[in-house]
Amino acid sequence: MDIFIPALIVAVIGLVLGALLGMASKKFYVKVDERVEQVRAYCAGAGCGACGYASCDAFAEAVVKGEAPVNGCRPGGNEAAKAIAEVMGVNAEKTNPIVARVICQGSNATAKERYNYNGIPSCRVAAGIAGGPKQCRFSCIGLGDCMAKCAFGAIHMENNLCVIDEDKCTGCGACVEECPRNVIRLLPKEQSVYVHCRNTDKARMARDVCMTACIACARCKKACQYDAITVENGVATIDPEKCTRCGECAKVCPCKCIVPPEVVA
């Protein structure tokens, strides 16, 4: 029976403190706008920072205050925007989904190697050593710095080249920040025809280091009926506004750095 008294004392202390806590929570209750919690629930919750706020909670608060747009959560996409708009009682403008795309096709098979890198697996480090393991100074290094940053598992490496799964990619842009060579860009998902190279060197130099480098031959420009292609600084660019994704440019590209839309899709 010796155990009975201490148990009773503890139970009484528990009850008293519990009652105190209960009263305190009633008395000092801070009213939280319930919409914040609702908005927060509809966010993708990746903590990626694509909305421009430090956390999903901060974004939710900003939405309720009217500082952030209801369609600000990029990973959440149109579904989240719609749900958040409903909570806020406004209409969400439909956003064009954005995905990250690799502006390089220089895998082990096509890009020439400068040296055999066997240091720590980091693109950043490799890029700093004598111009990187691949001869092209614009190339994807392929050691996976972006892969480590991706919160959605959308990136993997194939033949020392970064490959992004567009279904998983939410366009948060974490990989774009991380890439030491800036080979990843955020592009509208519907713009499936783009130039897969950013080598601005002269044609011969570019061709010397990679079989799939843009040599600025301007054949794509001639083939384009919609005047969507410009060739400047030794590299071609496609204007997404004018491009109809007909794929004519991809047919004539001698270096295969424009990929036909059906292959991408």
Add this chain to the structure above:
Amino acid sequence: MMGMHLGAPSTPCVQKGDKVKLGQVIGTPEGFLGLPVHASIAGEVIDVGPVQGLGATPGIGVTIKNDYSDEWVEGLEPLGNVETCPKEKIVPAIKNAGICGMGGASFPTHVKFAVKEGQYCDTIILNGAECETHLTADHRLMLENSVRIVDGLRAAMRALDVKKGIIAIEDNKPDAIEAMRKAANGRDGVEVRPLKTKYPQGGEKQLIQVVTGREVPTKKLPLDVHVIVLNVGTAAAIADAVIDGKPLISRITTVTGHVNNPSNFRIRIGTIAEDIIGECGGYSEKPGKIVFGGAMTGMPAPSDLIPLAKANNGVVVYNEKEALNLEESPCIRCGRCVEACPIGLNPYKLKYLCDADDLKAAAEADIMDCVVCGSCSYICPAHRFLTPAFKNMKDKITAEARKKRG
């Protein structure tokens, strides 16, 4: 190469087809840390364009076809005897000669002499420790050019009115200590200090602590403890600049490892590594890796077609077996890296922070004090890639800070 020193690369001021003479300025300095670049051979400029060196991006290089005349450019301004020449002309002469630290870090020497208000310097230390393994370039220089080194030290001391100059040499080079003592005999305030042989004693802050007993606090510079450290090679270059008015166009470099006849050479700046390896009788085995600088702190080169810069004190050739990287395995917490670290950091702990990519925590754990000497990586029985991870982390933190400053 135009970007041989720390700071903004110089701008080439010659064109294809120009005739240049030995010592002619071919690159003009840019910015506060800028230095001029001089032609190291006489002849015709055959190309001005991008050259891939050891850095991340190609730099601008001037290729000169040697006509073997070795004719010096006119208008050199020798100041004469280091003891009697006008003091205020010494530092400009150092700058115009394009001298940067020749021990490896290539920091512009004239900037070291820029003593700010409230600061003063009471000791100049000449670094003849050469603690880096494999290299003997400074050793040879001290044996063969000992008087020039002391002249350079005296010039530096006079430029800043410093009373004390210490030449620090590790005791594995008794002949160099002897030669330097002989050369320093009878010169004002110059002293030769033998040191115990220990890596990485040749690091600036380590050397100051050993020689003067003063510890350079974190985030401070040697001048904050009233010391300037110069490499012995830099001192010899200062003597050349002051006495003869000659710019820095050559240096002593060790070529060693798997070459047939490892040697020291006085090479012209910009010599292609392949040529000096050929001078050594070529490779004795198939090369697996070529390192510019010493084996511990040097930079790997992608091929032997890279030109040597002002700060390249060595070329070390590894064979394929030595170049093989061992696989990284988990930390076994033996603590050897902690004992080995000359700064007193906890390398094993820092590695976890680097792996977690935690910039803030790593900075709080004083990763910026790491001198990237490689001792922890060398001693680690688990072959953890400690030093490269720290170097990467330091670069990341610096980049982040620069981004914040805008």
